[in-house]
Amino acid sequence: TTSQREVFATRGAFIFAAIGSAVGLGNIWRFPYVTYENGGGAFIIPYLVALLTAGIPLLFFDYAMGHRARGSAPLSFRMATKVAEPIGWFQTGVAIVIGIYYAAIIGWAGAYMIFSLNQAWGDDAETYFFGSFLKMGDPGVSMEFVPSILILVIIVWVITLGVLLGGVQAGIARFSKIFIPLLIILFLILVIRALFLPGAAAGLDALFTPDFAALADPKVWIAAYGQIFFSLSIAFGIMITYASYLKRKTNLTGSGLVVAFSNSGFEILAGIGVFAALGFMASASGAAVSDVATSGIGLAFVAFPTLISEMPGGNLFGFAFFACLVFAGLTSLISIVQVPIQALREKFGVGNKASILLVGGGMAIISILLMSTVTALYVLDTMDAFANNIGIVGAAVVGLIVVGWFARKLPALRDHLNAISSFKVGWFWMIILGGVTTLVLLYMLITQIITYATEGYGEYPALLIGVFGWGMIGLLIVAAIVLSLIRWPRRTIEEADEAI
Numbered sequence: 001t002t003s004q005r006e007v008f009a010t011r012g013a014f015i016f017a018a019i020g021s022a023v024g025l026g027n028i029w030r031f032p033y034v035t036y037e038n039g040g041g042a043f044i045i046p047y048l049v050a051l052l053t054a055g056i057p058l059l060f061f062d063y064a065m066g067h068r069a070r071g072s073a074p075l076s077f078r079m080a081t082k083v084a085e086p087i088g089w090f091q092t093g094v095a096i097v098i099g100i101y102y103a104a105i106i107g108w109a110g111a112y113m114i115f116s117l118n119q120a121w122g123d124d125a126e127t128y129f130f131g132s133f134l135k136m137g138d139p140g141v142s143m144e145f146v147p148s149i150l151i152l153v154i155i156v157w158v159i160t161l162g163v164l165l166g167g168v169q170a171g172i173a174r175f176s177k178i179f180i181p182l183l184i185i186l187f188l189i190l191v192i193r194a195l196f197l198p199g200a201a202a203g204l205d206a207l208f209t210p211d212f213a214a215l216a217d218p219k220v221w222i223a224a225y226g227q228i229f230f231s232l233s234i235a236f237g238i239m240i241t242y243a244s245y246l247k248r249k250t251n252l253t254g255s256g257l258v259v260a261f262s263n264s265g266f267e268i269l270a271g272i273g274v275f276a277a278l279g280f281m282a283s284a285s286g287a288a289v290s291d292v293a294t295s296g297i298g299l300a301f302v303a304f305p306t307l308i309s310e311m312p313g314g315n316l317f318g319f320a321f322f323a324c325l326v327f328a329g330l331t332s333l334i335s336i337v338q339v340p341i342q343a344l345r346e347k348f349g350v351g352n353k354a355s356i357l358l359v360g361g362g363m364a365i366i367s368i369l370l371m372s373t374v375t376a377l378y379v380l381d382t383m384d385a386f387a388n389n390i391g392i393v394g395a396a397v398v399g400l401i402v403v404g405w406f407a408r409k410l411p412a413l414r415d416h417l418n419a420i421s422s423f424k425v426g427w428f429w430m431i432i433l434g435g436v437t438t439l440v441l442l443y444m445l446i447t448q449i450i451t452y453a454t455e456g457y458g459e460y461p462a463l464l465i466g467v468f469g470w471g472m473i474g475l476l477i478v479a480a481i482v483l484s485l486i487r488w489p490r491r492t493i494e495e496a497d498e499a500i
């Protein structure tokens with residue numbers, strides 16, 4: 001055909017890129033505290049249930065959608081059934097939102113690599129991070145900029161766009177092939193070092209001691225599904241896009257299992273490393289592990305710096321830890337920006353490089369502006385909560401209802417997977433996806449919407465939640481519908497038809 005669609009040269013290249021996308025900030029800072037807060041060792045049960053009943057089945061679903069139609073998220077949904085196209089655009093929008101704030105966290109981690117070398121935070125890591133570094137104001141919306149952060153975010157975007165301009169194989173795949181092995185080796189060294197710190201065992205006890213009562217709490221199950229979705233990069237359009245670059249005959253499910261188990265393996269490793277280190281910190285300061293285990297952003301940027309100051313060889317340990325965050329984050333950010341880039345190429349016939357500059361550049365500018373103000377952290381937190389808990393879950397459930405129930409495409413997707421893959425899927429996969437998982441996700445989505453609508457989010461002012469929470473979701477829905485009304489280039493649809 002005349003298509004200029006890019007390809008991954010080998011299955012290995014694809015697997016590295018997919019692992020690069022999956023292994024990210026979510027594994028290193030998010031998984032440890034989510035586990036700790038949701039039943040510790042007992043959390044492994046909902047986590048595994050979510051992985052097996054939603055994570056891996058949806059990963060296969062994404063692969064099948066993208067590979068079958070050879071298309072971006074909007075095109076792949078459009079080819080499943082016309083009315084599904086907005087779901088693809090909505091996922092693309094969620095990817096854009098996440099990319100906008102994810103870049104900022106990578107920038108902070110980059111700065112903290114350097115700060116580790118002389119422990120720039122002194123003896124108060126908390127005041128340093130929120131005050132001196134982010135210069136945070138009151139929760140709200142502000143146009144007051146912090147120049148040092150502005151520069152960091154710019155650097156992250158320059159690197160990201162540079163890699164993307166290299167293309168799918170020479171850019172994305174090659175970057176992951178270098179940095180993922182490096183990340184794994186470096187991280188293994190850190191974890192082993194942490195395990196030999198005095199007090200490490202107490203940290204592991206705190207993380208893994210099961211609180212089985214937690215299993216009766218629906219919030220714990222919601223947290224498990226949320227973690228799996230974010231962590232595996234599913235229902236963002238990423239895996240659809242990546243699968244579209246695979247050659248016709250590729251073992252899809254086999255690759256998916258490698259990616260899913262590598263991601264979970266890395267996550268558990270991170271949990272062990274982080275809590276061994278927190279155990280040491282607790283024992284050094286005579287506190288309980290529960291006192292030093294903060295959640296959220298504070299874990300990486302407050303608890304870890306404190307720890308780095310207390311441990312022998314902390315400077316180097318800190319440098320390596322933040323380097324891991326940067327490597328893990330960059331390979332994920334690259335994957336997310338590729339989603340809108342590919343969508344724009346197909347829908348508007350924009351050339352490859354032009355699309356990168358238009359979409360990537362646009363995202364970069366919004367990200368640089370939004371994430372360098374004194375209120376960036378509140379904006380980030382709000383966008384993160386709504387994009388993940390409503391956006392991703394909503395896109396997944398509506399996608400399953402429309403493609404599975406309404407268009408009845410699950411059997412065709414199953415046949416597509418089975419024709420080329422080593423691990424076969426059958427009725428179990430269809431029932432899980434079309435039945436149990438859809439219902440669980442629907443329940444989660446409704447509960448979440450009711451919670452945010454009645455209780456708000458955090459202690460944040462209505463303007464913040466209105467603009468960056470509900471407003472953002474509303475804007476994505478409207479944009480998704482409008483974009484779906486625009487006609488596709490005829491050749492794009494012909495080629496996708498031919499592919500199917």
Ligand code: PHE
Binds near residue numbers: 024025026027
């Ligand atoms: N899987 C990523 C992680 O665990 C999530 C992600 C991917 C977020 C790509 C943004 C972009 O961190």
Ligand code: NA
Binds near residue numbers: 022026027233263
């Ligand atoms: Na992950």
